[in-house]
Amino acid sequence: MPRFDRSLIFSAASGLLLAAAFPRPDVYPLAWVALIPLLLVMKQRPFASGYVCGISYFAAVLYWLNLVMTTYGGLNLVFSLLAYLMLLTYLAVFFGVSSWLACVFEKQFKLPYLLSFPVLWVALEYLRGLLLTGFPWALLGYSQQNFSLAIQSADMTGVYGVSLLLVAVNCAWAWIIQQPRNRYAWLGLVCTLLMSISHFGYGAWRQNQPLDARQEQLNVALIQGNVDQAVKWDPQYRQTTVDKYLRLSAEAAQQKPDLLIWPEAATPFFLQEKIPLAEQVRQVPLRQNSYLLVGSPAYQQLDDGKVDFFNSAYLFSPQGKQLGRSDKIHLVPFGEYVPLGKLLSFINKLVVGVGDFSPGIVKPLSLNGHSLGVLICYEVIFPELARDYVRHGAGLLVNLTNDAWFGHSSAPYQHLAMARFRAIENRIWLARAANTGISAFIAPSGKVTAAGPIFEELYLSGTVGLGSEPTFYTRFGPVMAQVCLLLSVLGAIALAWRQRRGN
Numbered sequence: 107m108p109r110f111d112r113s114l115i116f117s118a119a120s121g122l123l124l125a126a127a128f129p130r131p132d133v134y135p136l137a138w139v140a141l142i143p144l145l146l147v148m149k150q151r152p153f154a155s156g157y158v159c160g161i162s163y164f165a166a167v168l169y170w171l172n173l174v175m176t177t178y179g180g181l182n183l184v185f186s187l188l189a190y191l192m193l194l195t196y197l198a199v200f201f202g203v204s205s206w207l208a209c210v211f212e213k214q215f216k217l218p219y220l221l222s223f224p225v226l227w228v229a230l231e232y233l234r235g236l237l238l239t240g241f242p243w244a245l246l247g248y249s250q251q252n253f254s255l256a257i258q259s260a261d262m263t264g265v266y267g268v269s270l271l272l273v274a275v276n277c278a279w280a281w282i283i284q285q286p287r288n289r290y291a292w293l294g295l296v297c298t299l300l301m302s303i304s305h306f307g308y309g310a311w312r313q314n315q316p317l318d319a320r321q322e323q324l325n326v327a328l329i330q331g332n333v334d335q336a337v338k339w340d341p342q343y344r345q346t347t348v349d350k351y352l353r354l355s356a357e358a359a360q361q362k363p364d365l366l367i368w369p370e371a372a373t374p375f376f377l378q379e380k381i382p383l384a385e386q387v388r389q390v391p392l393r394q395n396s397y398l399l400v401g402s403p404a405y406q407q408l409d410d411g412k413v414d415f416f417n418s419a420y421l422f423s424p425q426g427k428q429l430g431r432s433d434k435i436h437l438v439p440f441g442e443y444v445p446l447g448k449l450l451s452f453i454n455k456l457v458v459g460v461g462d463f464s465p466g467i468v469k470p471l472s473l474n475g476h477s478l479g480v481l482i483c484y485e486v487i488f489p490e491l492a493r494d495y496v497r498h499g500a501g502l503l504v505n506l507t508n509d510a511w512f513g514h515s516s517a518p519y520q521h522l523a524m525a526r527f528r529a530i531e532n533r534i535w536l537a538r539a540a541n542t543g544i545s546a547f548i549a550p551s552g553k554v555t556a557a558g559p560i561f562e563e564l565y566l567s568g569t570v571g572l573g574s575e576p577t578f579y580t581r582f583g584p585v586m587a588q589v590c591l592l593l594s595v596l597g598a599i600a601l602a603w604r605q606r607r608g609n
Contacts, residue, residue: 113147116157120144121162127249129519137249137272145280148205156205160198167244170515178335178511200230220294224273228266229476229594232587251523255309260530263579264489266587274298297494318549320571326365327358328539328566335510339374358565359394367539370401370483370506391422398422403508414464419480421471433466434482468494476501477574483507492528497582501572518544526552533575
């Protein structure tokens with residue numbers, strides 16, 4: 107980007123409009139027109155336009171990262187801003203590459219943006235969820251979390267289908283604005299409208315079906331302890347923390363739940379050890395005559411004397427028997443482990459109290475003839491992981507999380523928005539227990555049937571259905587996104603071959 111011009115102002119405006127479609131402020135209709143300013147000017151600066159759009163978008167959507175790194179990570183503000191800018195610099199590349207390729211395809215192959223940009227956008231979104239362990243936060247389709255008709259197709263295409271439609275609609279309108287007398291532009295608009303009608307028609311048809319009903323049900327109580335992150339790992343507050351969860355569980359027991367769910371790392375100690383605090387927790391299912399799922403760190407002693415640590419969830423029966431343990435699989439870089447630890451040994455993890463965590467494996471927990479798929483915190487933003495649990499027999503997804511890191515920012519609401527898609531993709535109920543909120547029950551239709559406020563002590567009672575409805579997405583995965591990636595790669599190869607041939 108050797109110079110700045112007015113075209114980049116329009117590009118930055120597109121990024122800010124896109125960000126405003128997400129929680130919060132959650133003005134989701136903006137996503138249907140937000141990319142028009144970018145599309146009108148990006149031919150002037152093909153890569154720089156998309157890149158600036160990405161910078162402004164991610165800067166606005168992920169502003170809360172500075173709160174995480176300074177308030178809870180103890181990072182100096184200057185270093186926090188540097189890390190923040192480095193992440194923005196990386197993420198914006200995906201926007202820049204998609205706009206650049208769309209412009210090159212238009213120039214070399216006379217391919218209108220309407221046919222290339224939606225495909226390229228989805229391909230780059232899919233790649234963003236894979237490269238460098240993946241960071242699929244705030245994919246464009248998530249902006250429509252409150253537009254039920256638009257998101258029901260996630261059981262076919264995942265969130266990527268919603269992203270594709272949004273970009274296509276933006277491209278169609280931008281083409282009409284640029285070339286109002288071009289008959290192909292009008293044909294493209296008509297085709298896009300027909301695609302939209304079929305998309306919304308599918309959503310209406312799915313909504314008219316009994317998506318949320320299940321023959322077998324479970325009464326569940328979510329315990330939101332609201333434990334301050336500043337004292338969570340302080341040994342002096344351990345008993346206070348346990349007392350809080352014991353009291354809330356006793357209050358919830360009045361609703362006669364079949365299952366009590368405590369959030370991620372609810373016990374700031376190793377529950378597997380025979381200590382008085384652990385025994386108090388183990389007595390809960392006996393006293394309340396219910397199953398208990400509780401988040402806790404865990405460890406395993408290896409033969410060579412080393413120790414593996416895990417971010418885990420334990421399931422106990424009403425008789426107090428430990429039925430199993432599920433370990434977090436997708437760990438947070440710099441939060442639960444430091445990538446390239448030897449080279450980056452000067453960087454500390456945000457999570458204190460234990461060493462680097464090790465990843466677990468997909469292992470649903472058995473509960474009275476059914477299975478629970480446990481997604482711990484950040485894992486809920488990875489579609490393939492929820493899908494793997496369902497394919498391994500999970501009849502209920504449970505998300506244990508500690509969103510205290512996010513403070514009173516937009517992040518808890520963004521996190522919940524992404525969790526809703528996991529329920530739709532696999533047509534399965536999802537129960538979400540969060541330390542500081544947002545604790546919620548999510549139906550297979552994506553509807554939030556109950557949710558609590560953030561930063562309040564509470565229990566949330568509700569009934570969930572057991573079992574998942576077979577879906578195309580569960581069976582075949584993100585086929586549409588993979589096809590978009592394949593087409594993009596083939597287009598890039600054709601472009602390289604044509605340029606080489608021209609030389």
